[in-house]
Amino acid sequence: MKKAWRLIEALLVTVLMLTIVPQKTSAADKQEARTDNYLRNVKRKGELVMGTSPDFPPYEFVKNVNGKSKVVGMDIEVGKKVARDMGVKLVVRTMDFDSLLVALETGKVDMVISGMDATPKRAQSVDFSRAYYKSGQNLLIRTEDQDKYHDYKSFAGKAIGAQTGSMQATLIKQQAKKSKLKTMDKDNDLVLGLKTHKFDAVAVDKATAEAFAKNTSGIMVIPSGFKVDSAGSAIAFHKGAKSLVKQANKSIAEIKQKDLINQKYLPKAGKYLAGGKSKKENKASNSMWAYKDFFIAGVGYTLFISAISVFFGFLLGAILAFMRLGRNQIARSVATAYIEFVRGTPLMVQLLFIYFGLGLIINIPALLSGIIAVSLNSAAYVAEVIRSGISSIAVGQTEASRSLGLSRTATMRYVIMPQAMKNIWPALGNEFVSLIKESSIVSVIGVKDLIYQSRIVQADTYRGVMPLVITMILYFIITFGLSSLMKVFERKMNHD
Amino acid sequence: MTDKSPVIKVEHLQKSFGNNKVLKDINAEVNEGQVICLIGPSGAGKSTFLRCLNLLDQPSSGKVIFENKELTALSEDQLDQLREKMGMVFQQFNLFPHMSIIENIKLAPMKVKGMSSKDAEAKGLELLRQVGLEDKADAFPASLSGGQQQRVAIARALAMDPEVMLFDEPTSALDPEMVGEVLKVMQDLAQKGMTMVVVTHEMGFAKNVADEVWFMADGYIQEKAAPQQFFTQPQTQRAQDFLARVLEA
Numbered sequence A: 001m002k003k004a005w006r007l008i009e010a011l012l013v014t015v016l017m018l019t020i021v022p023q024k025t026s027a028a029d030k031q032e033a034r035t036d037n038y039l040r041n042v043k044r045k046g047e048l049v050m051g052t053s054p055d056f057p058p059y060e061f062v063k064n065v066n067g068k069s070k071v072v073g074m075d076i077e078v079g080k081k082v083a084r085d086m087g088v089k090l091v092v093r094t095m096d097f098d099s100l101l102v103a104l105e106t107g108k109v110d111m112v113i114s115g116m117d118a119t120p121k122r123a124q125s126v127d128f129s130r131a132y133y134k135s136g137q138n139l140l141i142r143t144e145d146q147d148k149y150h151d152y153k154s155f156a157g158k159a160i161g162a163q164t165g166s167m168q169a170t171l172i173k174q175q176a177k178k179s180k181l182k183t184m185d186k187d188n189d190l191v192l193g194l195k196t197h198k199f200d201a202v203a204v205d206k207a208t209a210e211a212f213a214k215n216t217s218g219i220m221v222i223p224s225g226f227k228v229d230s231a232g233s234a235i236a237f238h239k240g241a242k243s244l245v246k247q248a249n250k251s252i253a254e255i256k257q258k259d260l261i262n263q264k265y266l267p268k269a270g271k272y273l274a275g276g277k278s279k280k281e282n283k284a285s286n287s288m289w290a291y292k293d294f295f296i297a298g299v300g301y302t303l304f305i306s307a308i309s310v311f312f313g314f315l316l317g318a319i320l321a322f323m324r325l326g327r328n329q330i331a332r333s334v335a336t337a338y339i340e341f342v343r344g345t346p347l348m349v350q351l352l353f354i355y356f357g358l359g360l361i362i363n364i365p366a367l368l369s370g371i372i373a374v375s376l377n378s379a380a381y382v383a384e385v386i387r388s389g390i391s392s393i394a395v396g397q398t399e400a401s402r403s404l405g406l407s408r409t410a411t412m413r414y415v416i417m418p419q420a421m422k423n424i425w426p427a428l429g430n431e432f433v434s435l436i437k438e439s440s441i442v443s444v445i446g447v448k449d450l451i452y453q454s455r456i457v458q459a460d461t462y463r464g465v466m467p468l469v470i471t472m473i474l475y476f477i478i479t480f481g482l483s484s485l486m487k488v489f490e491r492k493m494n495h496d
Numbered sequence B: 001m002t003d004k005s006p007v008i009k010v011e012h013l014q015k016s017f018g019n020n021k022v023l024k025d026i027n028a029e030v031n032e033g034q035v036i037c038l039i040g041p042s043g044a045g046k047s048t049f050l051r052c053l054n055l056l057d058q059p060s061s062g063k064v065i066f067e068n069k070e071l072t073a074l075s076e077d078q079l080d081q082l083r084e085k086m087g088m089v090f091q092q093f094n095l096f097p098h099m100s101i102i103e104n105i106k107l108a109p110m111k112v113k114g115m116s117s118k119d120a121e122a123k124g125l126e127l128l129r130q131v132g133l134e135d136k137a138d139a140f141p142a143s144l145s146g147g148q149q150q151r152v153a154i155a156r157a158l159a160m161d162p163e164v165m166l167f168d169e170p171t172s173a174l175d176p177e178m179v180g181e182v183l184k185v186m187q188d189l190a191q192k193g194m195t196m197v198v199v200t201h202e203m204g205f206a207k208n209v210a211d212e213v214w215f216m217a218d219g220y221i222q223e224k225a226a227p228q229q230f231f232t233q234p235q236t237q238r239a240q241d242f243l244a245r246v247l248e249a
C-alpha cells in the first residue's frame, strides 16, 4: 500500500540479470514446473526470512529498545505467527520498500510483509496470500486548519502530499483532480512538509495517520472521502511458492477469526510507539541524545564502508590507470571500457545490480555488496585521476629517464610518480570525499549507515529536521576531517 | 671493439608517423671518437633520426647496429642495457625537477648500475666539477639558468659512462650569452675522444669541432663531408640553398 514498484529500476535490474544468468533463470523455471519445494526448504533451514521496510508505523518501524534498535510493529507480529505455525524461526531483513520485490525474486528473502497491497500489477511477479488486514484512507492536516477542511473535496486548488508511487498518490490523481499532488519518498518528510506548509494535507493509510497524529503535535486526522477498492495488505511470496501461500493462508485465517490484529498486534505496536511510558518520559526519550548509539553506529558503518572502499578503490583504480597507459592493447581496451561504463551509469543501479543481479549466482550480503559497489565505482574515478596526473608530466621526463637506461617501471617509480603525485593528491582527496558522501546510497539495500540510521531516528522520534541536522554535521565532520588530513600530507609532500 | 668496425651503423632506416614518411632511407656509420654534426632544415627528421638511434622511437624498418647488436631485434630489457651506453642531451634539458642536481646525476648510476650512494655522489661531484657547477650540487633545477641546467644534463648523461653521446640541439633553447658555456663543455668532451652525434644549428661549432657534417633534408642524408669541404663546396642544390639562408641570417 506504500510505494508502487519503480518500473524503470525494476526493468534495468531485470535486464541486467537476464543477460548475466540466462541458464540459472531457466533452471529456476524448470524447478517451479516440477514440484514446489519452498515450504520444505524453509523447514529444512529452520528459519523464515521476512523482508520489510521499517519506516511505516504501526505496520513496521524501528524502536530504540535499551539503546538497541529493534524492528517492531503489527507486520512483525504477523510474520512471527506465520513462522511459528510453520515451526520455524522468523528472521527479519530490512531494506528500502523499492527493493523488497527484487529481494523476493532473487531469493534474498522468503516472503515480504510490509504493508503491501496485493495489487494485480504486483501479482504478476509474485504470489500473494489472502489479505490479513484492510485499512482505510485518511488525511493528515494541521490542527489549526480543522475548521477549513473536511475531506479531499475541501482541497480544490490546494496541494496534497503523498508517498511517491503510492496508492494514495494514485487516489489523489484519479479522484482529487482539482488538487495538486506533491510526492515525497518518506512519510516523515511528508509530515514535515505538512507542518512547514509545503502542502495542506497528507494522504496516508489510516493506521499510519493515527500513529503520526498521536506522536506529532499540531497535526490531526480527518476522513479522506476517497472511494477505495483495495484488496488489503497481504504477504508476498516468490512466484510459484504455492506451498508457502497455502501455509500462510492458514495462519491468516486464524488471525482473522480471532481478530488478532485489533486485539493484540496493533495494541502491542501502539505500546512501542508510545514507548510504554508516561508522556514526559516519552518526550525525553525522543531527545536526540537518547539516539546517540544510532548515530554512532551509523558513523561506524559509514567510516567502515568508506575506508575499505577507499583502499580497494585506490588499488583497483591504480591498476586500471596503468592498464590504460600501458602498451597492451587488450588491457587498454578493457580498462577504458570499464572506466567509461562505470562512469556512465549511476552508482544506484550498480549497487542494485551487485546485490540482486549477482545475488542470483552467489549470495552477497548487503554490507559486502555495498562495499563492492562503492569500491568498483570509485576505482573508475580514481583511475582517471591517476591517469590524468601521470599524463600531465611532460614526455621529456620519460625520454630523459629512458635514455639514461632506466626501465619503464623504474622511470614510473622514480621520475614520473613523484611528480604526478603532486597533481594526483588533491584530486584524490576530492574523490575520497565524494566517495564518503555517495556511500550513503547503500542505505537503499538496508546497510545500516549514517543515512539509514537517521531515517530510523526520524521514524522513531517523529522529528523530521533534527536527525537531518545531526546527520549533516556528522558527514561534514568526517569529510572535513579527511580533506584536512589530505592537506597536511599535501603540504608535507610539497616541502620534500 | 676494433678500430675498423663502426660504433653505430644504420642501414636502410625508415620511419613513418602514420602516412608521414619522415625518414625514407638512411644509411650511415659513426666511428669511434668521431664527432658528427647533423644539420638540416626544420622538420627534416633530425630529431627523429637521433631518437631512432637509441630506439626512443621505434624505426618502421631498417637496421640500427650498435656494438654489433641489431637494436630493433632486442627485447625491452636488452634495450635498457644498451641505452645506458648512449647518453642523450635534449633541447629542453629535461632535468628531473623534484630532485636536487646531485640526485639527478646519481639516480641512474644507482638504480641502473647498482652503484652505492657514496660512489655515485663522488662521481657526480667530479662530473659537476668538470662542467664547472660543483657548488650547485644541492640546488634544484628550477634555480639554475638554462646554460647551467644543460651542463648538468650533460654531466648526468656522462655519469653512465656512455660510449656515445647524442645531442639534440643542446643550445637552441638558450639565451645567446649562455650558448658558449655549453659548447665549451661539448668541445672539451670531443677533445677527450668521446664519440658524438650532434644535431645543431651552430655552424661555428660544426666547422671547428666536427669530423664530419651530415646534411639531412627530405628524409635522406643528402651529403656527408668534412666540414671544410661542406661549408666551402656544398655538392647538392638543397645544401647550397640551406647554407645560403643560414649563413646570411
Ligand SMILES: Nc1ncnc2c1ncn2[C@@H]1O[C@H](COP(=O)(O)OP(=O)(O)OP(=O)(O)O)[C@@H](O)[C@H]1O
Pocket: B017, B020, B022, B041, B042, B043, B044, B045, B046, B047, B048, B049
Ligand atoms: N611523435 C610524432 N608523431 C607524429 N609526427 C611526428 C612525431 N615526431 C615527429 N614527427 C614529424 O616528423 C617530422 C620530423 O620531425 P623532427 O622533429 O624529426 O624534425 P627535426 O629535423 O628535428 O626538426 P627541428 O629542426 O624543427 O627540430 C615532422 O614533420 C614532425 O611533425
Ligand SMILES: [Mg+2]
Pocket: B046, B047, B048, B168, B169
Ligand atoms: Mg628536432
